[in-house]
Amino acid sequence: xKLNCDMGESFGTWTKxxxxxxxxxxxxxxxxxxxxxxxxxxxxxxxxMARAENVTIGAHPGYPDLLGFGRRELECxxxxxxxxxxxxxxxxxxxxxxxxxxxxxxKPHGALYNKMMVDDCTxxxxxxxxxxxxPHCPLVVMATPDASRIxxxxxxMGVQVWFxxxxxxxxxxxxxxxxxxxxxxxxxxxxAIEQQVLQIIREGRVTSITGQSIPIEADTICIHGDSHHAxxxxxxxxxxxxxx
Amino acid sequence: xKLNCDMGESFGTWTKxxxxxxxxxxxxxxxxxxxxxxxxxxxxxxxxMARAENVTIGAHPGYPDLLGFGRRELECxxxxxxxxxxxxxxxxxxxxxxxxxxxxxxKPHGALYNKMMVDDCTxxxxxxxxxxxxPHCPLVVMATPDASRIxxxxxxMGVQVWFxxxxxxxxxxxxxxxxxxxxxxxxxxxxAIEQQVLQIIREGRVTSITGQSIPIEADTICIHGDSHHAxxxxxxxxxxxxxx
Amino acid sequence: xKLNCDMGESFGTWTKxxxxxxxxxxxxxxxxxxxxxxxxxxxxxxxxMARAENVTIGAHPGYPDLLGFGRRELECxxxxxxxxxxxxxxxxxxxxxxxxxxxxxxKPHGALYNKMMVDDCTxxxxxxxxxxxxPHCPLVVMATPDASRIxxxxxxMGVQVWFxxxxxxxxxxxxxxxxxxxxxxxxxxxxAIEQQVLQIIREGRVTSITGQSIPIEADTICIHGDSHHAxxxxxxxxxxxxxx
Amino acid sequence: xKLNCDMGESFGTWTKxxxxxxxxxxxxxxxxxxxxxxxxxxxxxxxxMARAENVTIGAHPGYPDLLGFGRRELECxxxxxxxxxxxxxxxxxxxxxxxxxxxxxxKPHGALYNKMMVDDCTxxxxxxxxxxxxPHCPLVVMATPDASRIxxxxxxMGVQVWFxxxxxxxxxxxxxxxxxxxxxxxxxxxxAIEQQVLQIIREGRVTSITGQSIPIEADTICIHGDSHHAxxxxxxxxxxxxxx
Numbered sequence: 001x002k003l004n005c006d007m008g009e010s011f012g013t014w015t016k017x018x019x020x021x022x023x024x025x026x027x028x029x030x031x032x033x034x035x036x037x038x039x040x041x042x043x044x045x046x047x048x049m050a051r052a053e054n055v056t057i058g059a060h061p062g063y064p065d066l067l068g069f070g071r072r073e074l075e076c077x078x079x080x081x082x083x084x085x086x087x088x089x090x091x092x093x094x095x096x097x098x099x100x101x102x103x104x105x106x107k108p109h110g111a112l113y114n115k116m117m118v119d120d121c122t123x124x125x126x127x128x129x130x131x132x133x134x135p136h137c138p139l140v141v142m143a144t145p146d147a148s149r150i151x152x153x154x155x156x157m158g159v160q161v162w163f164x165x166x167x168x169x170x171x172x173x174x175x176x177x178x179x180x181x182x183x184x185x186x187x188x189x190x191x192a193i194e195q196q197v198l199q200i201i202r203e204g205r206v207t208s209i210t211g212q213s214i215p216i217e218a219d220t221i222c223i224h225g226d227s228h229h230a231x232x233x234x235x236x237x238x239x240x241x242x243x244x
Numbered sequence: 245x246k247l248n249c250d251m252g253e254s255f256g257t258w259t260k261x262x263x264x265x266x267x268x269x270x271x272x273x274x275x276x277x278x279x280x281x282x283x284x285x286x287x288x289x290x291x292x293m294a295r296a297e298n299v300t301i302g303a304h305p306g307y308p309d310l311l312g313f314g315r316r317e318l319e320c321x322x323x324x325x326x327x328x329x330x331x332x333x334x335x336x337x338x339x340x341x342x343x344x345x346x347x348x349x350x351k352p353h354g355a356l357y358n359k360m361m362v363d364d365c366t367x368x369x370x371x372x373x374x375x376x377x378x379p380h381c382p383l384v385v386m387a388t389p390d391a392s393r394i395x396x397x398x399x400x401m402g403v404q405v406w407f408x409x410x411x412x413x414x415x416x417x418x419x420x421x422x423x424x425x426x427x428x429x430x431x432x433x434x435x436a437i438e439q440q441v442l443q444i445i446r447e448g449r450v451t452s453i454t455g456q457s458i459p460i461e462a463d464t465i466c467i468h469g470d471s472h473h474a475x476x477x478x479x480x481x482x483x484x485x486x487x488x
Numbered sequence: 489x490k491l492n493c494d495m496g497e498s499f500g501t502w503t504k505x506x507x508x509x510x511x512x513x514x515x516x517x518x519x520x521x522x523x524x525x526x527x528x529x530x531x532x533x534x535x536x537m538a539r540a541e542n543v544t545i546g547a548h549p550g551y552p553d554l555l556g557f558g559r560r561e562l563e564c565x566x567x568x569x570x571x572x573x574x575x576x577x578x579x580x581x582x583x584x585x586x587x588x589x590x591x592x593x594x595k596p597h598g599a600l601y602n603k604m605m606v607d608d609c610t611x612x613x614x615x616x617x618x619x620x621x622x623p624h625c626p627l628v629v630m631a632t633p634d635a636s637r638i639x640x641x642x643x644x645m646g647v648q649v650w651f652x653x654x655x656x657x658x659x660x661x662x663x664x665x666x667x668x669x670x671x672x673x674x675x676x677x678x679x680a681i682e683q684q685v686l687q688i689i690r691e692g693r694v695t696s697i698t699g700q701s702i703p704i705e706a707d708t709i710c711i712h713g714d715s716h717h718a719x720x721x722x723x724x725x726x727x728x729x730x731x732x
Numbered sequence: 733x734k735l736n737c738d739m740g741e742s743f744g745t746w747t748k749x750x751x752x753x754x755x756x757x758x759x760x761x762x763x764x765x766x767x768x769x770x771x772x773x774x775x776x777x778x779x780x781m782a783r784a785e786n787v788t789i790g791a792h793p794g795y796p797d798l799l800g801f802g803r804r805e806l807e808c809x810x811x812x813x814x815x816x817x818x819x820x821x822x823x824x825x826x827x828x829x830x831x832x833x834x835x836x837x838x839k840p841h842g843a844l845y846n847k848m849m850v851d852d853c854t855x856x857x858x859x860x861x862x863x864x865x866x867p868h869c870p871l872v873v874m875a876t877p878d879a880s881r882i883x884x885x886x887x888x889m890g891v892q893v894w895f896x897x898x899x900x901x902x903x904x905x906x907x908x909x910x911x912x913x914x915x916x917x918x919x920x921x922x923x924a925i926e927q928q929v930l931q932i933i934r935e936g937r938v939t940s941i942t943g944q945s946i947p948i949e950a951d952t953i954c955i956h957g958d959s960h961h962a963x964x965x966x967x968x969x970x971x972x973x974x975x976x
Contacts, residue, residue: 582822
């Protein structure tokens with residue numbers, strides 16, 4: 001079970017995330033590509049950090065919306081979305097290549113990730129971009145109880161998918177994430193995070209916010225690294241995963 | 245003698261240039277990369293247009309300054325400039341690769357082009373970016389009477405250079421372009437443009453604004469395509485060059 | 489019946505619209521405020537042009553989306569939308585004040601205009617911004633057969649409204665604009681535009697795309713000025729309106 | 733002697749500065765206006781914070797350069813700079829007015845501040861903007877041993893000036909700030925900061941990095957609030973100033 005984390009989300013003189021501290025504990029670094037966060041110098045630095053820790057690099061493209069950090073839904077025609085994604089994948093991949101590496105997976109960010117999970121048009125455009133620029137890269141999507149729609153589309157588009165579960169977010173009874181505005185939507189304690197991670201690894205299930213057991217088959221688990229607390233949780237989850 | 249032209253300088257719903265009309269007359273399309281102009285969809289469309297006319301594609305990166313169209317000097321530390329350029333080269337090259345082609349040269353834009361011609365630090369950063377991402381790509385620089393400084397640096401950096409002359413700009417006695425604010429700095433008639441092109445091709449010289457004959461050895465000539473008049477001039481220059 | 493037109497939609501070196509040519513034919517200039525189009529220098533120039541022709545100036549604020557020209561729907565929390573609008577109103581009004589004038593109405597742009605017409609949350613935020621910064625300014629909204637919802641909210645918020653009809657857009661049977669993607673959605677001939685303008689002025693009605701007569705009570709009619717054809721249509725509509 | 737501090741320098745989801753913690757200790761809040769930092773919601777929140785602590789609000793406009801945080805020199809024609817500044821002053825002032833207050837001074841930011849101190853063209857454009865939009869607002873400039881040039885220009889332009897000294901930056905023998913890249917350019921200890929503040933207040937002088945005593949007559953002292961250490965220093969300087 002691989003741990004992934006969003007990385008390279010600083011912008012110019014504004015810093016976000018504790019990339020250097022969390023990098024040693026993860027397997028996959030999803031690096032922002034300059035549209036919702038990051039900039040060329042930040043990307044280069046983050047790629048170097050990932051290389052130094054032998055962490056696999058993935059592209060983390062988003063909507064062109066710095067002010068909203070790519071978290072706001074933005075109407076985007078598939079014909080426009082595809083080159084927007086190719087541009088971002090290629091830019092990060094190019095920086096990787098000058099550092100002797102390359103992107104090895106693609107995970108969309110924020111509102112784009114959410115949209116792709118509910119809108120076939122958007123998912124098709126995302127897959128078309130991956131297929132066109134980086135056919136060797138799996139696309140990371142959210143693991144849900146029924147992945148048949150995504151698996152079918154992926155087969156048609158010729159794209160490999162990896163399924164992702166979340167270590168610190170509460171799930172509802174349909175296997176979706178509980179919205180951040182709902183109390184209890186984010187696990188605050190390392191214990192709660194550990195428990196969810198172990199359940200995903202050992203049982204392929206999560207316990208929903210109402211207590212239901214939900215099947216969630218994941219290839220990778222998403223953790224966070226944007227606070228001292230998060231770094232500590234990352235260190236702990238790393239040791240828990242290593243012990244399995 | 246190859247004709248090059250800046251292309252893909254539209255942005256979102258704002259159009260600039262008559263790319264479709266001028267593409268048939270040029271050999272090299274220098275396509276903007278989204279920092280001073282262009283956007284992913286515009287880049288994709290421009291790459292397709294160039295492909296359809298068998299025009300060689302070059303990256304035309306600039307300073308991150310949409311409002312100023314990359315024409316304003318912007319203080320930019322070489323350590324930051326290098327990834328800014330790699331990012332742009334890779335983004336355009338990636339879009340090219342999804343269209344079955346790739347960038348084949350690099351020509352910096354506007355204030356970055358001017359700065360590189362007078363500042364070794366900037367030129368070194370530009371060459372380092374080309375060498376790191378696209379070592380097969382020549383860097384297009386301005387042809388001047390004495391190219392020894394640039395040739396020496398290029399050898400040291402392992403970068404090939406192509407020298408460029410201008411079809412419609414007046415030169416001063418040192419072989420530099422006369423500033424746009426000076427009357428007579430831009431040749432307005434097709435005849436004047438034709439005469440300068442022929443002199444560059446046949447003699448390797450231009451006649452300066454004061455009447456001096458200046459040696460200018462060029463591999464390519466820059467033309468413009470941003471008005472109906474410019475398209476007509478392009479058509480004419482194409483036939484003049486073909487007739488040599 | 490007053491004629492209004494979107495103005496100041498250039499951005500940096502990219503021009504859009506034929507502001508200078510159309511200004512003499514309109515009563516109200518809705519000037520973009522730098523978020524979806526325009527920039528401070530363009531705004532200053534456009535204000536000067538409007539002043540020179542004694543045209544009333546209105547603020548034309550939009551979503552923060554240059555790339556999409558404010559035409560893409562963008563999720564925007566009302567708490568954030570309100571200061572986004574106040575910022576734009578104040579910026580344009582400030583430029584007006586340095587030219588001895590001020591904004592006299594507010595007309596939202598593009599996707600924001602459309603959203604406000606169907607979403608009370610958005611309309612409330614728009615009215616709150618107008619009320620907070622420019623309580624003397626009417627808000628321009630789309631004239632529809634039933635304006636009771638908007639009138640009621642406007643009374644509650646203490647905002648005056650002006651209703652707007654469109655000279656060159658086809659209406660559906662509910663009195664909404666036919667989407668641009670539908671054939672026949674935009675009147676192409678000066679005759680068709682003239683006919684719709686006359687019907688609005690004389691009868692307070694439009695004929696829908698299916699031939700129904702729809703009541704539309706308007707205070708102002710929106711015309712366009714972004715092509716040579718549009719400028720000619722503007723000149724003609726001006727004379728038609730003057731003759732009433 | 734009034735203490736001023738840069739405020740409102742967050743952008744979207746990126747935070748910078750500890751505005752809430754430092755606000756109680758200052759007299760003047762120089763609030764960024766959205767071009768080099770800040771956004772409408774951040775500006776509104778910062779204005780509310782300043783109001784709650786009875787802190788005087790000033791506009792802190794900068795170059796349009798988010799990526800470089802307004803710290804990079806950017807070529808900007810005076811004709812363009814003036815509306816760029818008016819736009820920013822008016823935008824912040826408008827937000828203030830919706831909160832029952834207004835801007836009471838203007839202090840340019842970063843590279844614009846530095847440029848204005850050495851370039852008359854830039855200083856004239858800055859003064860012209862202040863005079864046009866906010867003639868009641870003093871312009872904050874750097875206190876230097878010889879202020880005659882600035883005083884003369886200010887008289888001609890009809891603008892009042894306030895002179896500013898720096899609490900935590902080392903001065904050279906000409907009374908200019910030592911560049912940040914030079915060791916010792918920033919005072920790291922509260923004691924060193926206190927000593928410089930007391931010398932400015934009591935003697936109207938600073939001791940340069942080489943030990944020279946330099947006359948610096950200041951109306952206000954700039955402090956920083958971007959770290960826990962800085963907040964503690966601010967608290968201490970406040971009590972030192974109050975005790976004078």
